Amino acid sequence: MKARVTVTLKNGVLDPQGKAIEGALSSLDFSGINEVRQGKVFDVDLENTNKNEAEKQLETMCEKLLANTVIEDYSFEWINS
């Protein structure tokens, strides 16, 4: 089973990388951009075919390694492959 885990910064956490992208977009003459925030995405391919078990496994992975839950939120969705 394939899942896509998305990790984004929580609201209020400063995102210098996003600000740099905003700056780069303005210097490329893109206008009307209010905000850019950057996050990470992980495509995880699991052997487990039991959806409930796989979800629990993914949640533990996010808590332990993929996301820093002090400053980041995570979510995941299943991908049909």
Next chain:
Amino acid sequence: MKARVTVTLKNGVLDPQGKAIEGALSSLDFSGINEVRQGKVFDVDLENTNKNEAEKQLETMCEKLLANTVIEDYSFEWINS
């Protein structure tokens, strides 16, 4: 309008960062992981309220700055906020 742009490596492109995460997950005793691939996500808040125009603007942004189209694929979806 808010959009979420997801940039992932094309199939066949080596992903050492993903491999490192696989290794880290194994050393944390997670088993049954076939593959991990890492990508990037950008949450872009645009002033433009015309969906067609905003989509064109986003596509140009991806081609010019957000994605390296030689090795990366991009996709985007609208987020209700």
